[in-house]
Amino acid sequence: xxxxxxxxxxxxxxxxxxxxxxxxxxxxxxxxxxxxxxxxxxxxxxxxxxxxxxxxxxxxxxxxxxxxxxxxxxxxxxxxxxxxxxxxxxxxxxxxxxxxxxxxxxxxxxxxxxxxxxxxxxxxxxxxxxxxxxxxxxxxxxxxxxxxxxxxxxxxxxxxxxxxxxxxxxxxxxxxxxxxxxxxxxxxxxxxxxxxxxxxxxxxxxxxxxxxxxxxxxxxxxxxxxxxxxxxxxxxxxxxxxxxxxxxxxxxxxxxxxxxxxxxxxxxxxxxxxxxxxxxxxxxxxxxxxxxxxxxxxxxxxxxxxxxxxxxxxxxxxxxxxxxxxxxxxxxxxxxxxxxxxxxxxxxxxxxxxxxxxxxxxxxxxxxxxxxxxxxxxxxxxxxxxx
Numbered sequence: 001x002x003x004x005x006x007x008x009x010x011x012x013x014x015x016x017x018x019x020x021x022x023x024x025x026x027x028x029x030x031x032x033x034x035x036x037x038x039x040x041x042x043x044x045x046x047x048x049x050x051x052x053x054x055x056x057x058x059x060x061x062x063x064x065x066x067x068x069x070x071x072x073x074x075x076x077x078x079x080x081x082x083x084x085x086x087x088x089x090x091x092x093x094x095x096x097x098x099x100x101x102x103x104x105x106x107x108x109x110x111x112x113x114x115x116x117x118x119x120x121x122x123x124x125x126x127x128x129x130x131x132x133x134x135x136x137x138x139x140x141x142x143x144x145x146x147x148x149x150x151x152x153x154x155x156x157x158x159x160x161x162x163x164x165x166x167x168x169x170x171x172x173x174x175x176x177x178x179x180x181x182x183x184x185x186x187x188x189x190x191x192x193x194x195x196x197x198x199x200x201x202x203x204x205x206x207x208x209x210x211x212x213x214x215x216x217x218x219x220x221x222x223x224x225x226x227x228x229x230x231x232x233x234x235x236x237x238x239x240x241x242x243x244x245x246x247x248x249x250x251x252x253x254x255x256x257x258x259x260x261x262x263x264x265x266x267x268x269x270x271x272x273x274x275x276x277x278x279x280x281x282x283x284x285x286x287x288x289x290x291x292x293x294x295x296x297x298x299x300x301x302x303x304x305x306x307x308x309x310x311x312x313x314x315x316x317x318x319x320x321x322x323x324x325x326x327x328x329x330x331x332x333x334x335x336x337x338x339x340x341x342x343x344x345x346x347x348x349x350x351x352x353x354x355x356x357x358x359x360x361x362x363x364x365x366x367x368x369x370x371x372x373x374x375x376x377x378x379x380x381x382x383x384x385x386x387x
Contacts, residue, residue, distance in 0.1 A: 023080050024088045025373050027095055029313055030081075031107035033363060034074045036319025038114035040356045041067035043326035043349055045121045048333065048342050064125060067118040074115045081108075099162035102154050106176035109147030110320070113179070116140045117186040133193050140186060144210075147179030151217070167232050169224035171245040177221070178249045181214035183207065185256035185327075188263035200267040204260065211256045218249040240304035241314040243297040244321050250290040251324030254283040258331025276335060283332050287344075290325050311362040313372070318355030326352055 044063045049056060085092045095101045116139025123132020154176040158164060187207040194200050225246065234240065261279040264272035301309075326348045333341035366372035 022373065023084045024091055026080055026084050027101055028081070028104040028107055029101075029316075030077055031104075031111040032313065032316035032320065033359070034070055034077060034111035035107060035114050036316050036323070036356055036359060037066060037073060038070035038111070038118050039320045039323030039327075040352060041070065042114065042118050042121060043323040043330075043352060046327045046330040047345055047349060048330070064122045067115075067122045068126065070118065071115050074111055077111070096157065097161055099158060099164050100170075100172070102157055102162070103172045103175045105154060106147065106150045106179045109143045109150055109179040110175075110182050112139045112143030112146060113182045113186050114320070116143060117189060120189045133190070137190055137193070140183065140190060144180070144183040144187075147176075147183055148210075150176040151180055151213070167228055169221070169228040170235070170239065171225055171242045173221050173225070174218060174245055174249060177214055177217035178252060179214075180210035181218075181249055181252045181256055184211040184214065185252050185259055185324075188259040191263045192266050196268065201269065204264060204267040204269055207256070207260055211253065211260070214249065215253055218253075222246070234300055234303065237304045237307055237309040238312050238314060240301055240309060241312075241317040243300055244294075244317045246293050246297070247290055247321035247325055250286050250293065251321065251326070251328040254286050254290075254328030255324055255331055257282050258328065258335060261335065262331075280332065280335050283328060283335075287325070287328060287332065290328070294322075294325070311366070313363070315355075315359045315362065319352060319359060322348060322352045322355060 041063045044059075044066075096105070116136045119132045119136040119139065123129070123135060126132075127135070158173075184207040187203055187210075191200050191203050194203055229235075235242065257275070257279040261272070261275040264275045269275065326345050329341045329345035329348060333339070333345060363372065
């Protein structure tokens with residue numbers, strides 16, 4: 001979403017613009033499109049079903065199609081990113097060493113996890129349950145390993161290699177540390193397919209451990225992000241949509257405790273009653289703060305639009321974080337029985353669909369016009385001075 005500062009240069013002379021539209025400039029932020037597409041399907045399936053008959057079947061078919069699209073996008077992007085690492089190693093290394101880009105490597109894990117979670121929801125109708133569980137398990141395992149690696153490697157690079165000035169904290173910093181929270185939220189879906197006993201209990205408590213490590217890391221970063229806003233004002237126009245990323249750990253953690261409580265009886269946990277109570281006692285206040293942040297970030301986004309903000313890949317921030325709030329609200333509806341949370345989930349889902357459609361159309365238009373994968377504009381040459 002942000003071009004590394006130390007690679008802002010023109011294509012080599014004699015290239016004839018051949019780098020235009022190539023994978024050289026395909027950064028890890030592109031996985032956000034996979035995440036946003038997958039959560040649009042997954043969150044839709046989490047909503048309470050009030051429509052029966054042909055209309056309900058058509059809605060389910062549409063969600064299946066959206067999830068299938070996310071799977072295709074993931075496969076294509078994995079191939080393209082592999083080509084990027086093989087043929088443009090220098091650029092890949094520059095991304096890792098750029099503090100503005102490195103955190104987006106957490107998106108790789110979350111894309112794998114989001115598509116894998118959808119496989120358990122929609123895969124039975126498309127490929128059969130056994131294949132769906134296998135796909136979901138492989139993607140969850142790959143996403144979890146990748147996410148834990150990013151949660152360690154990116155902060156390590158920030159401490160040892162990146163040069164970060166005071167007052168430059170950004171919500172993008174949350175991306176690598178929130179990836180384990182996505183694993184914690186989606187891992188419970190695999191518990192019924194594991195052998196009873198030690199395997200299920202280990203998965204349940206392992207997901208709780210990832211919930212804890214991610215939550216504490218997020219709690220350490222949020223004050224820095226809020227302090228930057230208060231002391232230094234709104235972010236640049238193009239970076240304003242990134243404020244919505246704060247909703248991600250809030251909604252995803254609420255979803256995680258809800259899903260863990262739901263899976264606890266199948267895991268034979270003696271703490272299932274306590275987990276259910278914790279899901280409500282944690283989820284309700286966190287959802288309240290999420291709504292506060294949603295209104296604050298929405299006001300700043302409107303301000304940026306009035307100031308001339310144009311489309312960029314940061315607009316995909318309007319999808320996945322909002323989708324986690326949908327699944328979190330739906331989980332609270334199930335545990336509390338309150339229709340209030342059903343309506344909240346439905347309203348947030350409409351916001352998610354609007355964000356996904358806008359980002360999808362603008363991204364497709366940018367790809368067709370060849371403007372999203374072009375080399376960064378060269379820095380202007382210094383003006384010559386008279387002798």
